[in-house]
Structures are given as C-alpha cells and as structure tokens.
Amino acid sequence: MNKINIIKNKFIYDLSNVFSLSEIISIWNNWVIVEILKMKRIDLIKNPNLLICSSKLQQISDLIKHLKLNKPVQYFFNYTYFKSFLIKINKNVLIPRIETEELVDLICSYKFNNSKISGIDIGTGSGCISIALSKLLNVQMHAVDYDNKIINVAKKNSLNHNTDIEFYLFNLLNSEKFDLLPKVDFIVSNPPYVTIDEVDKNSNIFFEPKESIFVEKNNPLIFYKKIINMGKYILKNNGAYFFEINPKFHDELIDYLNNFSFKKIETHKDFFGKKRFIVVN
Numbered sequence: 348m349n350k351i352n353i354i355k356n357k358f359i360y361d362l363s364n365v366f367s368l369s370e371i372i373s374i375w376n377n378w379v380i381v382e383i384l385k386m387k388r389i390d391l392i393k394n395p396n397l398l399i400c401s402s403k404l405q406q407i408s409d410l411i412k413h414l415k416l417n418k419p420v421q422y423f424f425n426y427t428y429f430k431s432f433l434i435k436i437n438k439n440v441l442i443p444r445i446e447t448e449e450l451v452d453l454i455c456s457y458k459f460n461n462s463k464i465s466g467i468d469i470g471t472g473s474g475c476i477s478i479a480l481s482k483l484l485n486v487q488m489h490a491v492d493y494d495n496k497i498i499n500v501a502k503k504n505s506l507n508h509n510t511d512i513e514f515y516l517f518n519l520l521n522s523e524k525f526d527l528l529p530k531v532d533f534i535v536s537n538p539p540y541v542t543i544d545e546v547d548k549n550s551n552i553f554f555e556p557k558e559s560i561f562v563e564k565n566n567p568l569i570f571y572k573k574i575i576n577m578g579k580y581i582l583k584n585n586g587a588y589f590f591e592i593n594p595k596f597h598d599e600l601i602d603y604l605n606n607f608s609f610k611k612i613e614t615h616k617d618f619f620g621k622k623r624f625i626v627v628n
Contacts, residue, residue: 474501481510525580538570540593
C-alpha cells in the first residue's frame with residue numbers, strides 16, 4: 348500500500364522530462380484519479396492520506412511507462428470521451444479532439460428546414476461525430492470511411508451507444524460511385540488537414556494513423572474538393588456542408604468555395620479564436 352500524495356509526487360517527478368507540470372496534473376486529475384482510481388478529486392481533498400492498493404499502483408506504474416514513451420494517454424486506456432460519450436479507440440483511428448465537439452455543437456444549433464434530418468459523416472474514424480449527433484440531435488446518420496479496420500471500430504462504438512448508424516466502406520479519393528451513398532440533408536467532415544512540417548518531430552501525434560491526419564503540402568484541400576463534388580450528387584435541396592479546417596488553409600478553402608453558387612458561406616472560430624469551422628449551404 349502507498350499513500351496517494353506520495354504516488355502523485357512520484358508521478359509528477361517521473362514525467363517531468365516528458366510533459367509540462369500543467370499537462371502532468373491534467374493527466375493525473377482526468378485519467379489517474381477518475382479512470383484508474385474511479386474517484387472524484389473532492390474525495391482526495393477529504394482524504395489526502397488515502398492508501399492505494401497494489402493493483403492500482405501497478406496500473407499507475409504501467410501508465411507512467413506508456414507516457415514516458417511519449418504515447419498518447421488515450422491509447423493506454425483505449426478509449427476517450429467525446430461530448431461525454433465514452434468512445435473506444437485503437438491505433439487505427441484518430442483520437443477525437445475537443446475542437447471537433449464544437450463542430451457537433453454547430454450542427455446541433457443549425458436551423459434545418461426539415462423536422463426529420465439525415466446526415467453523412469465523411470471520414471468517420473471512431474464514429475464519434477455520428478454517435479454524438481445521433482444522441483443529441485436525433486438525426487439519422489450515415490458514416491463513411493475507407494478501411495474496414497476503421498469501420499469496425501465505429502460500428503462497435505455505435506453498438507455500445509445503441510445508435511442506428513448506417514456505415515459504408517467508401518474510398519473518397521478513389522471512387523465516384525456516389526449512387527452507393529444515400530441522399531442527405533447535410534454532410535459533415537473533419538478530414539485530414541495537417542501538413543507534416545507543421546508538427547514538432549517529437550509530437551506524440553505520430554503514434555496516431557498518419558492517413559487520418561496529414562495531407563500533402565501542395566494539395567491541402569484535396570478532401571474538401573472531393574466532398575464538395577460528392578455533395579452535388581447526395582445533398583438534398585438546401586443541404587449544408589459542415590467542415591472542420593486547418594486555420595492555416597481557411598482562406599484558401601473560402602476562395603475555392605467562392606467559385607460555386609452557394610447561398611451562404613460562414614466561418615466560425617473555435618474556443619482559441621482560430622478560424623476552424625466553415626458552414627456552407
């Protein structure tokens with residue numbers, strides 16, 4: 348047995364060469380306390396001399412080893428949270444980001460013309476966007492990705508949350524058989540939009556699937572252009588696109604969209620004040 352305050356100090360010390368103090372404290376509070384110890388922080392405030400059993404201590408030790416390899420904490424647990432929904436992940440899918448929760452919020456606040464709404468999630472990954480929209484907006488969601496390993500993760504998450512999502516194996520870059528996909532009221536996508544030169548070579552992002560993150564520097568809008576073309580075939584009248592975009596390429600995407608006769612193109616900033624989302628109809 349060991350006292351919690353001693354374990355915490357060791358946790359901070361062992362990871363001090365990998366993360367900043369604020370990052371270590373965040374991992375401690377959100378993952379060690381909540382996910383390993385199954386406690387609330389207030390419980391530890393009330394009992395600073397709490398003794399931790401050997402099995403929990405071993406799990407914390409294993410987590411330290413994982414983090415010292417600079418691996419994302421979410422891959423240790425093989426799950427994360429998205430809009431408060433537990434989402435299973437593995438090395439085949441991108442770890443959902445908090446910015447993408449704001450994309451879901453945008454769709455939930457959008458004024459659709461129809462009472463019964465359908466949408467399609469391009470590049471669904473873990474299925475987090477489709478699952479959140481199914482639960483929060485009661486929308487009929489369809490979800491697309493290019494690899495069965497990815498689709499299988501999303502299907503398991505959909506089953507875990509009892510959501511009725513239709514999944515399609517479809518390679519956006521290599522196929523234009525849009526008749527295989529349903530007609531929908533909106534398209535949502537958080538496609539790859541990062542160029543490799545933007546990322547520190549020591550970033551733990553390189554443990555995530557590169558196909559879900561990176562685009563070529565000379566063609567950063569490749570997925571957006573394909574999706575806009577897809578929309579010509581599968582979007583219903585007055586249908587809308589909801590995009591997450593790299594702020595670095597925001598203006599370039601706006602310029603591209605201006606080549607079409609859309610009624611409205613809106614930019615929305617994320618909580619950091621960056622031009623992160625574009626809504627088109």
